[in-house]
Amino acid sequence: MAESALLRVRNLNTEFLIPDQGAARALEDISFDVHPGETLGLVGESGCGKTTALMSILRLLPANARISGQVFFKGVDLMTLPEKEMRAYRWRELAIVFQGAMNALNPVMRVGEQIREAITLHRLMPTREAEVRVGELLELVGIPKERGAQYPFQYSGGMRQRAMIAMALACSPSILFADEPTTALDVMVQAQVLELLNDIQQRLGLAIVLVTHDLGVVAEMCDTVVVMYGGKVAEYGPVDVIFNDPQHPYTQKLLESFPDLNEPTEVLASIPGTPPRLTEIPPGCRFEPRCHVCINRCKTESPPLLRVGESHLAACHLLVDKL
């Protein structure tokens, strides 16, 4: 792939060892690139491995996780670094806005102090300068800096999410990972937060990896999309291609099942069944039990990611004939 990529994830595999149940394969062969200034969307249903992918990249998983594969950040493989060196990358280069901002802030610590802690922990500047920086960061995300002296419970949901974003930006990272940043927010507040992310990206020129299950958010925000299903990449390509010329049956169904305000339909397409349990993964394609166009081969053989267009990849046996 092009050398310009900021983050290159290659064949990332993550398993969780579960007593008595063997291993849950949460991620299998995940590969994608993040370029500077780009917004990449990781989309999929609950349990498809979106959050695990983020946590694997940042190496923030519990002890029963086994990660293999490579994650190159500016040419350095993060997976081989000793923990001590990895800490230099976290937050300074790779920052994350955790899911559920409601609960991710410390309830008994003033918001400004929590942000300052992130700065002083990484020894970026003396405490007094950090104080000024906290004010700047709060203003950057649209919170009056006096409110830094307040506690999280005095904030509304949208403001807490903004405070989380300010904290993530504390060390001027190159990549911002945002895990479901707008889930549980109202549409209007969601629009405000998305606008803020867009605005920050343009001002600071950082790359954003956006994890979400909301296809609408992806369509509004992202340049590139990775559609995940059952821990694997189902489809990967530019946002326009994914939405207007999807090749994987899962992507197609997912798009059809999303109610569109502009073209209300009589019946919404639905995908019967549920995503596979990660401890009982089907031998063939992971989507086969729910697929409306599956063939015999899908039951036994897992489809490889096929190149179906320029920078457009999809994993489906049916696409072999189209090539």
Next chain:
Amino acid sequence: MSASPLLIVENLVKHFPLTPSLVDLLLRREPEVVRAVDGVSFSLARGEVLAIVGESGCGKTTIARTLIGLEEETDGTILFNGQRIGATDRRTLAGLIPLESGAVGTREQQTLPRMSLKHLRQHAQMIFQDPYESLNPRATIFEIVAEPLLVHGLLRKREERIARVKSALEDAGLRPAEDYFLRYPHELSGGQRQRVVIAGAMVLEPELLIADEPVSMLDVSIRAEILNLLKDLQKKRAVGIVFITHDLGTVAYFADRLAVMYLGRIVESGPTAEVLKNPQHPYTKALLSVVPVPNPRLRRERIILQGETPNPLNLPGGCRFHPRCPVAMEACKQSDPTYVRVAEGHEAACLLAQPVTSS
């Protein structure tokens, strides 16, 4: 709407008084109230779906809870099948003379009015948002679905009960129903649980279903199934549904009529397609513009309202939307706009709305 509507709500008001502080008590200040619902009127025909849309804190859930009698309304009337079912009316029904102050004294007086609630809840059922919390984890699916029948003393014969539970589960898409009878909620997925919740609501064959964000906790692919199921039940059983949501995309697909709420009031209402195509209130326009459209080619200018819904403790004077309104005028600070008929069955409460020319 030829026959009498199933549900008529007139000028519904629900205020939650705050516990006054000691200082307030000593100074004998009027207790502060949160005006959660502040004069809402609507009606619902048999077999119709009315969607109530708005941001958190606009009072949509309070309406649902008041309709089903989980809250007692402060003022206004609720007519269900032509019968008044408000809190005071329930007291009268139960043979209690409503107290002048509205407060109820003895324990007996507190429990008695609830008996007539039972009658209401046999015909009106509610589906809650979170299928992970609304099912008893220690009851089997059969027990959960059969419980409403026991509570209301219906179908006392065991065989009849089993048959009804079976058909309710099958109507909710859990087939074969017998496989689910002895399972527990933790064995089911989120979508299946919501189906059990729906089966439990439908087992009494109600005429009115109040659905409070029934799909917002579910995954996109499962959401469509549950919506299709509700739509199916509505068509087959002619159940009227009050559908409460913040997701306009779902509304476009699901609802016959739409009511947009802001700070305890309905600001615009009308047939769904008409309101979506021709929104008149600036709040509706803003809400519509920020709904994410699943097509990157349709990225458009969004009207993003700054700030958040004001506190319903101290409402702004005049039009309650004016502090956030992008097109507010001087007049909006003075007068609270009344409803203007902008098209057949389509009303908006805005000074800028153009009334329909009488034909």
